[in-house]
Amino acid sequence: MSIIYRNVGKTxxxxxxxxxxxxxxxxxxxxxxxxxxxxxxxxxxxxxxxxDRLKKAIAAEKMGVIAEACADxxxxxxxxxxxxxxxxxxxxxxFAVRMLKASLEAGYEAPLRLYVTERPExxxxxxxxxxxxxxxxxxxxxxxxxxxxxxxxxLRIADQVTR
Numbered sequence: 001m002s003i004i005y006r007n008v009g010k011t012x013x014x015x016x017x018x019x020x021x022x023x024x025x026x027x028x029x030x031x032x033x034x035x036x037x038x039x040x041x042x043x044x045x046x047x048x049x050x051x052d053r054l055k056k057a058i059a060a061e062k063m064g065v066i067a068e069a070c071a072d073x074x075x076x077x078x079x080x081x082x083x084x085x086x087x088x089x090x091x092x093x094x095f096a097v098r099m100l101k102a103s104l105e106a107g108y109e110a111p112l113r114l115y116v117t118e119r120p121e122x123x124x125x126x127x128x129x130x131x132x133x134x135x136x137x138x139x140x141x142x143x144x145x146x147x148x149x150x151x152x153x154x155l156r157i158a159d160q161v162t163r
């Protein structure tokens with residue numbers, strides 16, 4: 001009896017690993033077959049100084065920090081210490097007006113999010129490209145053009161803070 005369970009356990013484990021690997025690859029492709037363009041930048045910079053540089057780069061690109069979610073702050077409030085973890089949400093009214101004119105539904109996706117995590121090797125920045133964020137609503141050429149402009153801004157911000 002134990003041999004059967006042992007073999008079933010190994011088979012189930014193998015199936016689970018295959019499913020997880022499949023899910024990892026599946027998350028890189030949207031339902032319409034388009035590959036998500038998620039950007040990742042590992043730096044050797046200290047977390048807090050990286051955040052300061054990031055906010056200056058955002059301002060230099062004439063974007064605004066709409067909000068900042070601080071997971072490590074929340075954890076600290078309950079007596080738990082975790083590495084630095086921020087979601088910096090950015091946008092600007094000039095893009096909000098254009099976005100909503102092109103698609104009210106796309107408003108759900110604003111503001112854009114930059115995810116900064118503290119890792120042993122330094123601050124890590126990740127974000128999805130605006131063209132991917134807004135792709136489900138992109139029946140409008142105006143929204144596609146706006147998303148491409150935002151892609152360029154996101155890439156310039158990342159370049160400024162990671163070089």
